[in-house]
Amino acid sequence: MTTGSGEPDLPERVAAPPRPGERTERLLGLLFLLMASRHPVTKATIRQALPDYAASPSEGAFERMFERDKEELRSMGIPIQTVEGTQGAGGIDGYRVLDQEYALPEVSFTSAELTVLGLAAQVWEQASLGPAARNALRKLEAAGGTAREDSVGVIARLTTPEPSFGAFLAASQARRPVRFDYRRPDEAVPTQRHLEPWGVVSRRRHWYVVGRDRDRQAVRVFRLSRVSGKVMPDGPEGSYQTPDAPDLGALVAQADSDSQHRARIRVRSGEAASLRRAAAAVRPDDPGWDLLELDYGDDESFADRLVGHGPAVQVLAPQALQAAVVRRLRAALAAARGAS
Amino acid sequence: MSSPAGAGARLSRLLALVPWLLSRPGITLTEAADHFGVTTDALVADLDLLICSGPGQQHGELVDIWYWDDGTVKVLDPQSLGRPLRLTAEEAAALLVALRVLAQVPGGHDRALIDSVTAKLEDAAGAAAAGRAAVSVTVEERVDPAVAECVRRALDEQRALHIRYAGAARDQVSERVVDPVALLSVDGRPYLSAWCRSAGASRTFRLDRILACDLRDEPAAVPAEAAPPELGRDGLRPAGAAVTLDLLAGARWVAEEYPVDQVQPRAGGAVRVTLPVADERWIVRLLLRLGADARVVSPPQLADRVAAAAREALAAYPTPSDSEV
Numbered sequence: 255m256t257t258g259s260g261e262p263d264l265p266e267r268v269a270a271p272p273r274p275g276e277r278t279e280r281l282l283g284l285l286f287l288l289m290a291s292r293h294p295v296t297k298a299t300i301r302q303a304l305p306d307y308a309a310s311p312s313e314g315a316f317e318r319m320f321e322r323d324k325e326e327l328r329s330m331g332i333p334i335q336t337v338e339g340t341q342g343a344g345g346i347d348g349y350r351v352l353d354q355e356y357a358l359p360e361v362s363f364t365s366a367e368l369t370v371l372g373l374a375a376q377v378w379e380q381a382s383l384g385p386a387a388r389n390a391l392r393k394l395e396a397a398g399g400t401a402r403e404d405s406v407g408v409i410a411r412l413t414t415p416e417p418s419f420g421a422f423l424a425a426s427q428a429r430r431p432v433r434f435d436y437r438r439p440d441e442a443v444p445t446q447r448h449l450e451p452w453g454v455v456s457r458r459r460h461w462y463v464v465g466r467d468r469d470r471q472a473v474r475v476f477r478l479s480r481v482s483g484k485v486m487p488d489g490p491e492g493s494y495q496t497p498d499a500p501d502l503g504a505l506v507a508q509a510d511s512d513s514q515h516r517a518r519i520r521v522r523s524g525e526a527a528s529l530r531r532a533a534a535a536v537r538p539d540d541p542g543w544d545l546l547e548l549d550y551g552d553d554e555s556f557a558d559r560l561v562g563h564g565p566a567v568q569v570l571a572p573q574a575l576q577a578a579v580v581r582r583l584r585a586a587l588a589a590a591r592g593a594s
Numbered sequence: 595m596s597s598p599a600g601a602g603a604r605l606s607r608l609l610a611l612v613p614w615l616l617s618r619p620g621i622t623l624t625e626a627a628d629h630f631g632v633t634t635d636a637l638v639a640d641l642d643l644l645i646c647s648g649p650g651q652q653h654g655e656l657v658d659i660w661y662w663d664d665g666t667v668k669v670l671d672p673q674s675l676g677r678p679l680r681l682t683a684e685e686a687a688a689l690l691v692a693l694r695v696l697a698q699v700p701g702g703h704d705r706a707l708i709d710s711v712t713a714k715l716e717d718a719a720g721a722a723a724a725g726r727a728a729v730s731v732t733v734e735e736r737v738d739p740a741v742a743e744c745v746r747r748a749l750d751e752q753r754a755l756h757i758r759y760a761g762a763a764r765d766q767v768s769e770r771v772v773d774p775v776a777l778l779s780v781d782g783r784p785y786l787s788a789w790c791r792s793a794g795a796s797r798t799f800r801l802d803r804i805l806a807c808d809l810r811d812e813p814a815a816v817p818a819e820a821a822p823p824e825l826g827r828d829g830l831r832p833a834g835a836a837v838t839l840d841l842l843a844g845a846r847w848v849a850e851e852y853p854v855d856q857v858q859p860r861a862g863g864a865v866r867v868t869l870p871v872a873d874e875r876w877i878v879r880l881l882l883r884l885g886a887d888a889r890v891v892s893p894p895q896l897a898d899r900v901a902a903a904a905r906e907a908l909a910a911y912p913t914p915s916d917s918e919v
Binding site: 286331373375395455496525564576590 | 606610850885
């Protein structure tokens with residue numbers, strides 16, 4: 255049996271090599287200290303109170319250690335207040351954590367609701383928000399009850415294969431400008447871009463970041479799979495405003511073309527099911543063939559879609575679309591001959 | 595912009611652990627360790643650290659927890675850690691976005707329940723709930739409501755289904771009898787995971803490609819050997835023969851769009867990729883589309899198939915000069 259009510263055992267730290275867990279212990283000590291007092295605690299008090307700080311060889315070493323620890327606690331979401339000029343002693347800053355700002359408000363979930371939360375946490379299971387979702391679930395379960403793991407016949411997953419996802423999301427939430435290298439598919443080398451990110455969007459199985467491009471002075475959309483290298487901070491947090499409730503999904507969708515043209519194509523019976531579903535009209539043509547009318551936006555991108563059907567699809571009109579398909583078929587033939 | 599690791603991650607666990615144990619007096623060490631995904635030894639190390647901590651070092655100023663190595667845990671005095679830490683913007687966004695995705699999955703699951711969870715979570719998250727605005731998941735695949743309802747009933751009543759399915763590989767419609775297992779949504783796209791009697795194997799069907807759906811008057815019979823639904827992008831990748839292509843700059847999107855096993859840079863900005871191909875007709879369609887931007891490396895007979903398809907297709911159009919083809 256072990257109990258915490260025994261003699262506190264404070265190891266001698268001055269000469270001891272760092273051991274795993276020591277920093278956690280120090281962070282926990284700092285948190286208790288900042289939560290314990292109604293009054294803000296000055297750095298001098300903090301340095302005396304925690305053995306690691308007291309043992310630091312210089313004021314500068316202590317300052318660096320303390321700043322790092324303070325940032326670590328803040329990055330976990332611990333609301334450390336900086337109170338300027340406490341104790342009337344002319345400009346000495348103090349720090350504190352108020353209980354009502356620290357604690358999750360009272361909330362309780364039914365067993366069925368916890369199961370839904372469990373399913374929600376699993377959505378990110380294989381993605382970069384997985385640890386955040388699990389942490390959140392543990393906090394919400396603290397009030398009692400546990401998510402049951404029985405299936406309700408619906409399973410959802412989001413994947414984030416792009417390593418830049420977390421950086422763009424964090425920067426968007428903190429309103430922090432970023433810079434990154436970006437390579438468009440038609441460019442051989444990446445170029446550096448400067449962005450005020452508003453948020454990330456999943457559309458048709460790709461992630462995008464939307465924001466204000468500082469070089470172009472306009473709203474731009476970037477596909478995360480085309481970002482190369484690291485996303486770097488490019489300014490302080492909170493240094494720009496995001497529009498009120500921007501429809502990020504709509505901004506990404508705008509990149510897609512509209513329907514302005516109508517094509518007439520012949521399709522072999524039983525083939526090209528996807529074109530048939532998209533067609534405005536389908537009627538029988540010669541035996542073995544159907545005639546389809548389809549609305550589309552851009553000749554070149556619609557030709558990309560048609561050409562794959564090979565001999566099962568023939569473009570009758572318009573002429574520009576037919577020419578685009580023929581050009582592609584000739585290129586494919588030449589490439590295939592070169593390869594074989 | 596850093597991820598919690600090491601000391602920070604452990605402290606997060608400690609802060610969640612105390613209130614969690616507090617509301618479950620007498621829970622076993624094993625259960626608690628399982629729940630937090632750590633070994634019993636790691637949990638005991640966490641408890642050892644906690645009981646040496648507090649606002650002071652005097653009796654009554656330390657966290658007090660009773661625990662036995664093979665027994666139960668009870669928090670006697672949590673000090674100021676009795677309540678869990680507030681949700682961060684990232685944590686709130688993770689759960690709120692996931693709830694919205696679950697609500698958007700077609701099917702008849704309990705949306706009122708998802709709404710009530712969302713409302714409570716928004717209240718509890720407070721200002722952090724605004725973090726959700728930075729993530730948007732577009733669910734745009736058009737699913738026939740009749741198909742969604744039919745699939746939902748089949749799952750509820752555990753009945754077999756007859757479907758007309760527009761497969762992507764051949765772009766042809768097939769008729770199949772399937773035994774439904776679950777509805778999946780991966781990156782906003784809905785799927786039915788089922789045992790396909792025609793194929794004699796587990797298959798994943800895109801809901802927006804199910805053209806018609808009929809319930810059959812027989813119970814679903816998923817064989818015991820059927821693989822469980824595979825989730826995530828890798829679960830949906832095709833199994834099949836490896837095809838190797840050289841992609842020029844104009845075709846590099848292929849490596850982004852489809853699951854590829856290897857990407858090697860080549861001279862002149864090209865890349866060499868190897869990808870699994872379940873159906874040859876699919877890769878022939880892709881190569882027709884890529885035209886001059888792609889070259890077949892292997893298998894060589896694939897290039898012959900592409901050439902034959904292109905020649906046959908071109909025969910339908912007037913040719914400015916025969917020598918060109």
